[in-house]
Structure formats: structure tokens, C-alpha cells
Amino acid sequence: EAEVAQSPRYKITEKSQAVAFWCDPISGHATLYWYRQILGQGPELLVQFQDESVVDDSQLPKDRFSAERLKGVDSTLKIQPAELGDSAMYLCASSLRFMNTEAFFGQGTRLTVV
Amino acid sequence: DAKTTQPTSMDCAEGRAANLPCNHSTISGNEYVYWYRQIHSQGPQYIIHGLKNNETNEMASLIITEDRKSSTLILPHATLRDTAVYYCIARANTPLVFGKGTRLSVIA
Numbered sequence: 612e613a614e615v616a617q618s619p620r621y622k623i624t625e626k627s628q629a630v631a632f633w634c635d636p637i638s639g640h641a642t643l644y645w646y647r648q649i650l651g652q653g654p655e656l657l658v659q660f661q662d663e664s665v666v667d668d669s670q671l672p673k674d675r676f677s678a679e680r681l682k683g684v685d686s687t688l689k690i691q692p693a694e695l696g697d698s699a700m701y702l703c704a705s706s707l708r709f710m711n712t713e714a715f716f717g718q719g720t721r722l723t724v725v
Numbered sequence: 726d727a728k729t730t731q732p733t734s735m736d737c738a739e740g741r742a743a744n745l746p747c748n749h750s751t752i753s754g755n756e757y758v759y760w761y762r763q764i765h766s767q768g769p770q771y772i773i774h775g776l777k778n779n780e781t782n783e784m785a786s787l788i789i790t791e792d793r794k795s796s797t798l799i800l801p802h803a804t805l806r807d808t809a810v811y812y813c814i815a816r817a818n819t820p821l822v823f824g825k826g827t828r829l830s831v832i833a
Contacts, residue, residue, distance in 0.1 A: 667820065713759065713774060718768050
């Protein structure tokens, strides 16, 4: 069964360092999402891609976060510099298309900033 | 997207049916009802979705009322592995917006 792959699974980084997460969506899925989930809360959307284009990044803290999907396949989410409040689970999801289709999530990257 | 309301938590005996309610009284005609669940420390898992007809798959059944203002997710024979947070989301052409969900505890 096809899955969304994310790496690393866990990451510990020091405050003010740079950190990056990688996501490989299900093959053929045009839409890719990055979500952030703080402990005890539901996931919150950070950014949405349609192929290589950003569709919605209104909730992405652009002073420190960046996301790219250069060839419209895999994607990278970067934080620079990391802050203590960035400690969370970062989830990637993909769907075949945007409208009226289910999205499938990866296992996430658990980030701890110390 | 329509706001959904779910109970904070529920318990279910192992082997019994788990019926998880969701209220979406302001749902619009083009919004689907999606259900996801999240087992501890894992990514959300898609369960099922529907527009107005009842739906069934290998995981669960989704019952949507005729006026579409509420729905129920049914896990026919709950097991300990079904212990998770269950999210009900009403969505049209927008990304999934997660609330706090229902924490289902299946008890042996």
C-alpha cells in the first residue's frame, strides 16, 4: 500500500539552529500539505502545494519557516532559526487532487527544540 | 467550512459497536463529512467520507442524517487498537481543518 514518507522521524535541535524536514508524497498525488500539531491539539495547516506551486501559506510563519516543492514531487519544510515554541509534530499529507478527495498523512516528524 | 461539534471523550467495551456522533448543523450543500483518527504519536489516518448517502468500507460505516446536520461514525466491533482521537471534519474545496476530536477509549 502506498504511503507518504517523512524523515526524520524524530529530531532534536538547539534553539537558533536550522532544521529541515522531508516529505515524499504518494506517487501521482498533485496536492501536498504540511501541518503542525502541538501536543494535545489537532493538526494545523502550515502550507498547501498544488504541484510545485504554493496555494496557501497564510499560516506559515514566513520570518523563519520556508517550504518548497521544486519538481512538484517531494517537499522540504525548513525552520531557521528554530525556537522553543516550534517543538511539535510536523505532518505531511498528500491527495490525488485538491477537490473532494481524501488526504493521506505520513507518520510525522517529532521536533524537540532545546 | 462548517464547524463541527464532537464529544470530548467516549468509552466503548471491546467487541461492541462504537458510535461516534458529530454535529454539523451549518453544513452547506457541497461540503462532505470526513472522518479521520489519530492513534497516539502517529499521523492521522483516513477512515471514510460522505456527502449525503450512508457509506461503508472495511473500517467503518458513516451514517448521515437526512437533513445532513449530524452524522455518526460506527466501528462495528471495536478492538483495543481502535483507541484513538477521532476527528469529524466538514469540508468542501478547502484543506482539512481539525478540531479537538473525540478521544475514544476501548476498554477490555
